[in-house]
Amino acid sequence: VQLQASGGGLVQAGGSLRLSCAASGRSFSVSNMGWFRQAPRKEREFVSGISWNGGSTYYTDSVKGRFTISRDNAKNTVYLQMKSLKPEDTSVYYCAAGPPSLRIGVLPYEYDYWGQGTQVTVSS
Numbered sequence: 001v002q003l004q005a006s007g008g009g010l011v012q013a014g015g016s017l018r019l020s021c022a023a024s025g026r027s028f029s030v031s032n033m034g035w036f037r038q039a040p041r042k043e044r045e046f047v048s049g050i051s052w053n054g055g056s057t058y059y060t061d062s063v064k065g066r067f068t069i070s071r072d073n074a075k076n077t078v079y080l081q082m083k084s085l086k087p088e089d090t091s092v093y094y095c096a097a098g099p100p101s102l103r104i105g106v107l108p109y110e111y112d113y114w115g116q117g118t119q120v121t122v123s124s
Contacts, residue, residue: 001025001097001112003021003022003095003116008119011120012123019035020079021115022076023077031100032049032111033078033096034105035049036095036096037091037093045060046107048063050071054071054073056102069081087123090120098112
């Protein structure tokens with residue numbers, strides 16, 4: 001699976017962005033998908049994940065109620081809708097693909113394939 005993330009940019013606090021991650025390869029529909037982020041000098045952290053069939057989703061506490069993950073298996077794309085953005089959301093956001101499971105992995109090693117990252121900058 002090859003992943004291409006897009007949709008990042010510069011937005012004011014309180015604004016919204018939608019990230020997309022387009023996947024190539026036939027295994028997308030049987031892959032769990034995750035979004036992670038990494039700020040300078042910080043470790044990569046889990047943001048949200050969705051199971052291969054969309055039946056399960058999971059969010060880190062800091063984004064619950066503000067971010068929504070979804071997927072369109074017909075388009076081989078996973079989305080991360082981000083609302084009420086805060087300066088602390090500023091990071092490079094990465095999408096990742098992992099094996100199918102109803103349990104959403106929250107650690108980077110649980111994912112096998114990674115996109116290149118897209119920068120999200122939230123100004124105060």
